[in-house]
Amino acid sequence: MSSPAAETGFEQCALASGLLEKEQLEAAKETLRRAGITPASTTRYEERLAEVLVNSGVLNRWQAKQLLDGRTKFTLGPYRIVDSIGRGGMGQVFKGEHTVLGRVVAVKVLPRHKSNPETIANFMREIRAQAMLDHENLVRALDAGEDGNVYYLITEYVPGTDLRKLIRRRGPLRMHAAASIISQVAAGLQHAHDLGLIHRDVKPGNILVTYDGKAKLLDLGLAGPLGADAEKDPRHGRIVGTVDYLSPDHIRDPKHPTPAWDIYSLGCTLYYA
Known part of the structure; x- marks a missing residue:
């Protein structure tokens, strides 16, 4: 035998x-x-x-x-990582599931190889900024934590695709569809601005669109305070964001952020759509 x-x-x-x-x-x-x-x-x-x-x-x-590739760990805290959603400049985003509740979530991770005191501090600011917000047109934060020196942010999982990919796949949107998406994002931005927060990276790639046309703005990695608190921002006075969507005011006077920066970027997004 x-x-x-x-x-x-x-x-x-x-x-x-x-x-x-x-x-x-x-x-x-x-x-x-x-x-x-x-x-x-x-x-x-x-x-x-x-x-x-x-x-x-x-x-x-x-x-x-x-x-x-030899990996065996597919958990972060109480969350099981089940798939990859995307990768950004400072982190990776995964589809996850709470091991007890069964809730499907999105998991944004700051990889170990990018972790240093500055990036960890930036990530923690992003977590706290997102935790301030609660609006149907903004991706909501649900949880955050650290597992084996890996920092992660848990947000609601939004089935669908980002506006950039949607337009690349289907072509320009009809006027009514584009107006609906942009007006929804504008409502979310109004909520953030009312709480003294500017997004600074509004663009098609940061707008999720569900299969039934619901729009949600995500990624507060470059968000910062407005008004008197602006000087407390480590990025104060710097030009940050995506070049094609930066407002002229942002470039001319980066020390004085205003909601108009985001509105200009949203207008550029409408033009793209």
Whole structure:
């Protein structure tokens, strides 16, 4: 009787991760065996095994890629990371799920390799700024924490796509659809401005649009205070944001932020739409 084949690195990571059960792994291996594929018959056995698990719905492609790369930890605090949503200049955003409540959320992470006193302080300011806000057209903060020196922000998960991708895929919006999205974002900005906060990075890529046309502004990574508190901002006097959407006032007089900066950027966004 032949002894069972030793587990590959991918198999060990898959089982250690808790993403699947041993029975599911064995079923995928049996599928390959029936097709005449074994670790001895191909140098790509792990990739083929991962492909079977993805095709059967046990794993998604992002999870399979992480396991093939040798990763086994898919949790941050009480949240399970289930997929990748996107990557920004200072962080990554994942789709997550609370392990007890089952609530689906978005998880913004400050990666370890980008963590230093300045970036951590900036991230904490973003967390506190987002926690101030509560409006249907702004992505709401739900939680935040630290796990193994990894800082993370939990926000509501918004199914849909950002306005930039939507327009690239479908082309310019009809006038009514564009006006609806921009007016919703304007309402969210009014709420932030009323609380003494300026966004400073309003652009199509920072506007999420759901499948039924609901718009939500996200990413307060460059947000800062208005009025007398503006001088307390570490970025005070600096020109920050996305060049194509910067207002002339912002460039000419960066020491005196006003709500008009965001309104100009929103106007540019309407033009793009």
